[in-house]
Amino acid sequence: MIEIKDLEKTYAGGSRALDHIDLELHPGEIVGLFGPNGAGKTTLMKCIFGYLRYNGKITLDGDPVTRKNIARLSFGTCEHSFFPGITADDHALFYRDHFETFDERRFRVLMDFFGLPTDRKIRHMSAGQQNQFEVIMALCQGADYIFLDEPFAGNDIFNREDFYKVLLGMLGPGEMLMLSTHLIEEVSGLISRAVLLDKGKIIGDRQISELEEEGTSLVGCIKAAYSYRPDRVYEALDQLSPEGQ
Amino acid sequence: MKRKIIMSPPGINGGSTAALIAASAVVFILLLSAGAGDTIEGIREGWEDVVPLDSILAGKFAGTWIHAALCAALAVRNYRSFRTEGQSIYVMKRVKSSSEIHVMSLAIPLIGAVIGFAAAIGLMYAYRGSYISASAFGQLTEYNTFSIWRALL
Numbered sequence: 559m560i561e562i563k564d565l566e567k568t569y570a571g572g573s574r575a576l577d578h579i580d581l582e583l584h585p586g587e588i589v590g591l592f593g594p595n596g597a598g599k600t601t602l603m604k605c606i607f608g609y610l611r612y613n614g615k616i617t618l619d620g621d622p623v624t625r626k627n628i629a630r631l632s633f634g635t636c637e638h639s640f641f642p643g644i645t646a647d648d649h650a651l652f653y654r655d656h657f658e659t660f661d662e663r664r665f666r667v668l669m670d671f672f673g674l675p676t677d678r679k680i681r682h683m684s685a686g687q688q689n690q691f692e693v694i695m696a697l698c699q700g701a702d703y704i705f706l707d708e709p710f711a712g713n714d715i716f717n718r719e720d721f722y723k724v725l726l727g728m729l730g731p732g733e734m735l736m737l738s739t740h741l742i743e744e745v746s747g748l749i750s751r752a753v754l755l756d757k758g759k760i761i762g763d764r765q766i767s768e769l770e771e772e773g774t775s776l777v778g779c780i781k782a783a784y785s786y787r788p789d790r791v792y793e794a795l796d797q798l799s800p801e802g803q
Numbered sequence: 804m805k806r807k808i809i810m811s812p813p814g815i816n817g818g819s820t821a822a823l824i825a826a827s828a829v830v831f832i833l834l835l836s837a838g839a840g841d842t843i844e845g846i847r848e849g850w851e852d853v854v855p856l857d858s859i860l861a862g863k864f865a866g867t868w869i870h871a872a873l874c875a876a877l878a879v880r881n882y883r884s885f886r887t888e889g890q891s892i893y894v895m896k897r898v899k900s901s902s903e904i905h906v907m908s909l910a911i912p913l914i915g916a917v918i919g920f921a922a923a924i925g926l927m928y929a930y931r932g933s934y935i936s937a938s939a940f941g942q943l944t945e946y947n948t949f950s951i952w953r954a955l956l
Binding site for chain 2: 626631638641648655
């Protein structure tokens with residue numbers, strides 16, 4: 559289990575990105591991490607990995623996240639963490655060499671699923687293919703806790719929908735997946751839990767099964783949490799109309 | 804299973820590394836050749852009027868430092884490569900050994916610099932040997948023969 563206690567992150571200049579975050583992530587969960595831009599989603603993930611300095615405590619099965627256990631976590635990011643100058647096959651060699659748990663079979667299946675070339679340098683792939691490759695490497699590292707930050711940018715709807723299905727069938731019972739995305743409706747059938755962030759604070763943490771029991775949709779829950787005002791559209795249009803000027 | 808040692812960042816073009824090292828080697832050899840020419844010239848003149856070896860070789864080893872600077876630039880480029888065109892540094896921070904990134908970034912530049920300095924020192928002693936054997940050693944003061952290290956600076 560990943561346990562986050564009283565996590566605070568303040569950037570240089572004083573802006574507070576994360577504000578007293580308490581969160582537990584359990585094996586087997588598929589967690590959706592939602593929030594508007596600047597809510598702190600990426601910062602939270604980077605803090606878990608220790609890529610950013612923070613105040614507070616983050617533990618993995620009771621131990622701090624260090625070189626000794628960090629290979630149990632993997633990270634797919636829209637910033638891209640692959641090596642652009644080598645091919646997919648060479649990535650497989652590198653990962654096999656550096657991560658004992660690298661899942662070669664899963665790698666081959668996913669490369670085939672997305673139809674990605676294995677012998678082309680990643681920098682020569684399209685932006686969508688690069689995003690797919692980023693996700694593939696995060697899923698194949700053999701980590702117990704997989705974090706994907708905006709993984710579906712540049713992918714068409716058909717690829718995404720099929721990928722969700724593959725993902726659901728592929729993940730083992732001990733694997734946790736945390737997805738940061740704005741595609742709320744699309745992932746609502748995939749995730750088991752939704753964590754809502756706003757201005758660095760957790761403003762909601764709901765199990766999807768609870769929402770289903772209540773008869774609330776994920777989108778409805780999120781709109782309520784963020785005090786969504788549908789009338790703001792009419793207000794803006796009113797102000798733009800000739801009468802409103 | 805034994806892990807392979809990778810001596811350069813994945814995807815960093817071996818050709819450009821080789822070209823960089825070759826360019827610095829050319830500079831190095833040219834300057835050292837000039838040093839050899841001047842040493843021979845100095846030996847000829849030395850029979851009549853002893854010219855200290857470090858004076859003869861002064862500035863001739865600048866190539867060694869240019870070579871070392873190019874090797875340092877190569878190391879910087881290697882480190883930077885983990886943060887350009889993406890953040891492969893994130894993967895490097897997840898691999899077991901914290902020294903891996905340093906091995907990848909520093910191995911070739913360090914080997915290059917060591918070879919450069921070793922060649923410079925070897926040649927310097929060769930010049931010294933030639934100088935001593937061709938000069939009347941008795942005429943040379945300790946300063947003339949044993950201050951050759953100053954030529955490197």
